[in-house]
Amino acid sequence: MSGPSLVGEHLYWLSPAPPDRPSLCAVTGERTTIWLDGGSSAMHAREFLEFLAGEGVPRPSHVVLSHSHWDHVFGCCELGATVAAQELTAQYLEELAATDWSDEALDRRVAAGESSRQHAENVKAELPSPRDVRIAPADVVFRERLEFDLGGVRVYVRHVGGDHADDSTVMYVEPDGVLFLGDALNEAPGGGYTAERLLPLIDAVRSFGAARFVEGHGETLLSRAELDQIVAEATATVA
Numbered sequence: 001m002s003g004p005s006l007v008g009e010h011l012y013w014l015s016p017a018p019p020d021r022p023s024l025c026a027v028t029g030e031r032t033t034i035w036l037d038g039g040s041s042a043m044h045a046r047e048f049l050e051f052l053a054g055e056g057v058p059r060p061s062h063v064v065l066s067h068s069h070w071d072h073v074f075g076c077c078e079l080g081a082t083v084a085a086q087e088l089t090a091q092y093l094e095e096l097a098a099t100d101w102s103d104e105a106l107d108r109r110v111a112a113g114e115s116s117r118q119h120a121e122n123v124k125a126e127l128p129s130p131r132d133v134r135i136a137p138a139d140v141v142f143r144e145r146l147e148f149d150l151g152g153v154r155v156y157v158r159h160v161g162g163d164h165a166d167d168s169t170v171m172y173v174e175p176d177g178v179l180f181l182g183d184a185l186n187e188a189p190g191g192g193y194t195a196e197r198l199l200p201l202i203d204a205v206r207s208f209g210a211a212r213f214v215e216g217h218g219e220t221l222l223s224r225a226e227l228d229q230i231v232a233e234a235t236a237t238v239a
Contacts, residue, residue, distance in 0.1 A: 004051040007212075007221060008176035010153045012057065014048045015219060019125035020071045022216040024048050025180055027173050028057055029150020035063040036155075036171050036180045037216075038083075038136070039075025041126050046078060062140070062148065064157055066182025066216065067165040068092035070123065076136035083136050084146060086159045088167035090138035097135035101127075116189075160204040163188040163197045172208045179210035183217065185230060195238040202231050 004014045014024040021044050025036040033052075039045040049059065060081045066072055068089045073096070076083055085093065099105075106120040127133065140146070146157035156172040164186040171180040184201060187193060205227075213222040222230070 004048060006055075007214075008173065008178055010150075011173055011176050011178055012048075012052060012055070013214060013221070014051070016217045020122040020217075021126070022071050022183070023180075023214050023218070025173075025214060026052055026057060026060065027150060027153060027155055029153035031149075031151035032061045033058050034148055034150065034155060035060040035079065035081065036214075037066050037072045037182065038063045038079060040071040041074050042078040043075075044126070045075030049078070064146070064148075064155070064169075064171055065089050065138075066169050066171070066180065066184070067167045068096065069165060069183065070096065071126075072182065072216070073135065074127070074133060077134040079136075082139045084140040084142070084157070085138035086167050086169045087141050087143050089169070090141045092167060093135055093137055096133075097137070099133075101131055101133040103129045156208070158204065160184055160201050161197060162186075162201040163193050168201075170205065170208075172210060177209075177211040178214060178221070179205065179208050179212075180214045181205070181216065183215075185215065185234065186217075187234075193234055193238050198234060198238055202235070205231075 004012055007013045010028050012026040016022055021040050024039055027034050060079055062082045062084055063076055063079055064084045109115040110117050110120050144159050148155040154174045159169050162168045162184045164183045168182060168184040170184055213227050
């Protein structure tokens with residue numbers, strides 16, 4: 001794992017880190033900057049903000065969410081940006097905001113089989129107790145697609161669903177040729193794939209014609225050949 005880096009003419013990437021910090025991206029245009037995912041905590045978001053400030057990149061006007069899982073959204077409040085989310089993600093953010101995130105509540109959910117022990121440990125490690133979890137609600141809600149013109153750069157946002165999360169959304173950065181996947185290609189939380197979710201997802205991902213891919217928890221950018229290998233392995237499990 002490495003620190004933040006410029007991975008395209010208009011694209012900065014903060015790679016994943018422990019305990020469960022996912023990839024974050026900032027896309028810069030002539031008029032504005034937007035983020036792809038908001039991070040797992042205010043500290044996570046601040047780390048990327050500080051790096052970008054040193055590069056002369058302004059704070060984002062918008063943050064677009066790949067899905068609602070905690071590690072991708074808990075940092076949004078730190079940005080003070082307009083939150084764009086698919087309609088299911090917007091609904092799930094409301095549920096997260098109503099959730100008790102104390103140690104006791106996390107432990108109860110583990111004991112009841114409602115969440116994994118690793119999930120609880122990751123939350124505790126990222127946000128030591130007593131924790132103040134603030135969930136930024138969605139300001140811009142879309143169903144299928146959204147598009148941003150940043151000035152010389154466009155970001156195409158598309159809901160793709162999948163086994164990992166039914167609200168999974170991907171973002172294509174043009175002209176950089178990079179597709180931000182979030183966790184869309186991951187297995188279901190309980191493991192495995194289903195053909196009815198995986199195959200349409202693969203078609204949607206390939207339809208962008210991207211040359212490189214950022215995964216939520218992948219430590220390197222994927223080439224098209226590497227993505228094809230991941231897709232082949234996943235497809236083999238449901239063939």
